[in-house]
Amino acid sequence: MPRRTALITGVTGQDGSYLAELLLAKDYRVFGVVRQSSVFNTGRIDHLFEKVDSSRFDYVRGDLTDGSSLGRLLRLIKPDEIYHLGAQSHVQVSFEIPEYTADADGLGLVRLLEGVRELDLRPRIYNACSSEMFGSAPPPQDETSPLQPCSPYAAAKVFAYHLARVYRSGYGTWIANGILFNHESPRRGERFVTRKITRAAARIKLGLQDELVLGNLSALRDWGYAPEYVDAMWRMLQASEPGDFVIATGESHSVQEFVEATFALAGLDWRRYVRTDPAYLRPVEVDALRGDASLARRVLGWQPCVNFPELVRIMWEADLQRERILLEGTAAHAAAAVP
Ligand code: NAP
Ligand code: F7E
Numbered sequence: 001m002p003r004r005t006a007l008i009t010g011v012t013g014q015d016g017s018y019l020a021e022l023l024l025a026k027d028y029r030v031f032g033v034v035r036q037s038s039v040f041n042t043g044r045i046d047h048l049f050e051k052v053d054s055s056r057f058d059y060v061r062g063d064l065t066d067g068s069s070l071g072r073l074l075r076l077i078k079p080d081e082i083y084h085l086g087a088q089s090h091v092q093v094s095f096e097i098p099e100y101t102a103d104a105d106g107l108g109l110v111r112l113l114e115g116v117r118e119l120d121l122r123p124r125i126y127n128a129c130s131s132e133m134f135g136s137a138p139p140p141q142d143e144t145s146p147l148q149p150c151s152p153y154a155a156a157k158v159f160a161y162h163l164a165r166v167y168r169s170g171y172g173t174w175i176a177n178g179i180l181f182n183h184e185s186p187r188r189g190e191r192f193v194t195r196k197i198t199r200a201a202a203r204i205k206l207g208l209q210d211e212l213v214l215g216n217l218s219a220l221r222d223w224g225y226a227p228e229y230v231d232a233m234w235r236m237l238q239a240s241e242p243g244d245f246v247i248a249t250g251e252s253h254s255v256q257e258f259v260e261a262t263f264a265l266a267g268l269d270w271r272r273y274v275r276t277d278p279a280y281l282r283p284v285e286v287d288a289l290r291g292d293a294s295l296a297r298r299v300l301g302w303q304p305c306v307n308f309p310e311l312v313r314i315m316w317e318a319d320l321q322r323e324r325i326l327l328e329g330t331a332a333h334a335a336a337a338v339p
Helices: 014-025 046-051 067-077 091-096 098-117 152-171 193-205 226-238 255-266 294-300 308-337
Strands: 005-009 029-034 057-061 081-084 124-130 175-180 212-214 244-247 274-276
Touching: 005 014, 005 067, 014 029, 014 046, 014 226, 029 067, 057 067, 067 098, 081 098, 081 226, 091 098, 091 152, 098 124, 098 152, 124 152, 124 226, 152 175, 175 226, 193 212, 193 255, 193 308, 212 255, 226 244, 226 294, 244 294, 255 308
Parallel strands: 005 029, 005 081, 029 057, 081 124, 124 175, 175 244, 212 274
Antiparallel strands: none
């Protein structure tokens, strides 16, 4: 079989970086869309540029808010599979920049799908939806649960979810909606609550930070391990028909439980270091998410292996090691600077 070509929007993000690794291991040719930034924004994929030949892995410049760039790179790359992961993905930030969030997360998919309609090829497309779309709908949530979004981010994702279904039925576009619940890893952005907690605990342990300031500790989330979730994305595009799939562990835990588990690993009493501040509360909160991924298990043969305590341990150990290296690097640098 000839080598397949995949295009990933959001390749510089948590999921994009793991997915690129997975597809390269499956012998794909992978192109990632990288947007312009005034600072380097390829930290999560730099190791791939070093290890993999540019004929197998390369980036193309583009932006979800710029339809002409998307059309150009689609014509250039002619992908067999498109993984559309690019988004302004922070829920709280979406209240501060709702118009941009709607543009990138909602209209970004319109631009991509219109670009695809002009191609001769008919690529299979993965659309990154979110459990946030369920919003205030009670758990457990599955593919039949009502969509009751509680943020501009979630509303934009609901728009994209419906748009994908319209193109699927109206134009025969091969597009799958992945409704993924929260998934985390050592590559998670530092402003999402899990990374904020594991990084802060590591820094407190090493004497680099005094406290951790959080918002709502009682929110319940269904947290899985990101490398396992990108495997589900790939499986969705190998299915005989495009569909909509919930991907989740089926277990939920509170933010406070995540704090307790992390600080226990650090050997610290969390109550001494954690305080709450209303600045981190959202105008509307999603109280409880817990997914039912039975359909994905049945149709895609997908199921998660990493459980909650393992996830916390993986993230805590990675942050402790990272902070230690930074600290030792800084100490060495300071020592070298002494005349
Ligand atoms: P992430 O780490 O925030 O990565 C988002 C990616 O999108 C980054 O590569 C970012 O580029 C890129 N991006 C943002 N705005 C863009 C624009 N205007 N044009 C082009 N690229 C743009 O997100 P993630 O956790 O990997 O999530 C991947 C996707 O799954 C997102 O669509 C997210 O909404 C969705 N999702 C995530 C979760 C989760 O728990 N992680 C759950 C459900 C759904 P920069 O690196 O330059 O910022
Ligand atoms: O918040 C609470 C916060 O920002 C989780 C994105 O990947 O998953 C993610 O969205 C919970 C919320 O993730 C802080 O109020 C308390 O209840 O880590 P988060 P999220 O909002 O669930 C979904 C599925 C996505 O699709 C999104 O793209 O934690 N919380 N204190 C806090 N959250 C943050 N960020 N910071 C705090 O200090």
